[in-house]
Amino acid sequence: QTVVTQEPSLTVSPGGTVTLTCASSTGAVTSGYHPTWFQQKPGQAPRALIYNANNRHSWTPARFSGSLLGGKAALTLSGVQPEDEAEYYCLLYYSGGWVFGGGTKLTVL
Amino acid sequence: QVQLQQSGPGLVKPSQTLSLTCAISGDSVSSNSAAWNWIRQSPSRGLEWLGRTFYRSKWYSEYAVSVKSRISINPDTSKNQFSLHLNSVTPEDTAMYYCVRDVDWGNWGQGALVTVSS
Numbered sequence: 001q002t003v004v005t006q007e008p009s010l011t012v013s014p015g016g017t018v019t020l021t022c023a024s025s026t027g028a029v030t031s032g033y034h035p036t037w038f039q040q041k042p043g044q045a046p047r048a049l050i051y052n053a054n055n056r057h058s059w060t061p062a063r064f065s066g067s068l069l070g071g072k073a074a075l076t077l078s079g080v081q082p083e084d085e086a087e088y089y090c091l092l093y094y095s096g097g098w099v100f101g102g103g104t105k106l107t108v109l
Numbered sequence: 110q111v112q113l114q115q116s117g118p119g120l121v122k123p124s125q126t127l128s129l130t131c132a133i134s135g136d137s138v139s140s141n142s143a144a145w146n147w148i149r150q151s152p153s154r155g156l157e158w159l160g161r162t163f164y165r166s167k168w169y170s171e172y173a174v175s176v177k178s179r180i181s182i183n184p185d186t187s188k189n190q191f192s193l194h195l196n197s198v199t200p201e202d203t204a205m206y207y208c209v210r211d212v213d214w215g216n217w218g219q220g221a222l223v224t225v226s227s
Contacts (some may be wrong), residue, residue: 001174009144036214038156045207046156048214057215089156089213097171098146098158 002026004092004101011107012080014075021072022090028071033092035073037066040087040103050075082108111135113208115218121202121225127195131208131218132167138191139164144211145194147182151204160212162191198225 012018021054022035022096025090035053048057050066053073063079071088085108089100117129129147136143144163150156160172162182172180181194192222195202208218 038214045205045217046150047217051213051215055213057213082223091158097160097173100156100158102155 002094002099004090004099006088006090006101006104008102009105009107011109012077014080014082014108016080017076017078018080018106019069020075020077020106021069022074022088022092022101024092025073026094027070029073029092031068033073033094035066035068036091037064037073037075038089038091039084040089046089068089077106080108084108110214111210113209113210113216113218115221117221119221119223121223122227123199123225124197127193127198127202127206127223127225129193129208129221129223130190131192132188132190133136133187133210133217136166136210136222137209138189139186141165142212145182145191146209146211148207148209149204150207154204157204159193159195161186184189200225 005023031053037050039049040046047066049060054066065076067074087103087105089103091098112134114132121127137204144161146161146171147159160182162170179196186192206221206223210216
């Protein structure tokens, strides 16, 4: 059973920078896994921020960036805003289907 | 602009089949570049990809291992929609269900809370 692992929780100060990571139990994450990042706020559906590792949607603020870092997919928030407090999920593609990570609860404090 | 509209019952009895439909506008279920997914979310299981269907010269379906023996996802080209059927449901299948296009994961249905209860 493939497992995708994210940090359970992170805390960042307003204006700071934080990097969330997404690791695969099968080894290094590459662009072939089509890493996708979602943000979910309470009571709302998940919303895609980044797809194919580093592509922003039109609604994704420029302070969000996706990359591949040290064998993992990464989501970096630079200049964090209070409204960035949310749950963040990554999604990876494996031959035969997609697997979600368990999510990272980001607290802005 | 791609829009996905979900429909289906919100209450299903244990051991019965959960069926949901996702109507597509602004794209084709037969698109050679898109795939059509079902995802669910519950407090106990988190976000869970269930499966998808897509057309690449012929029809394909892929399913999560966790539900593979109970699930089918089928396209309906005449109505430009796709459906989810999950049989032998238990209360563990109670969740919010979403249909999603995975070109860029930017297009989601409105979501449907399905409760499995007698």
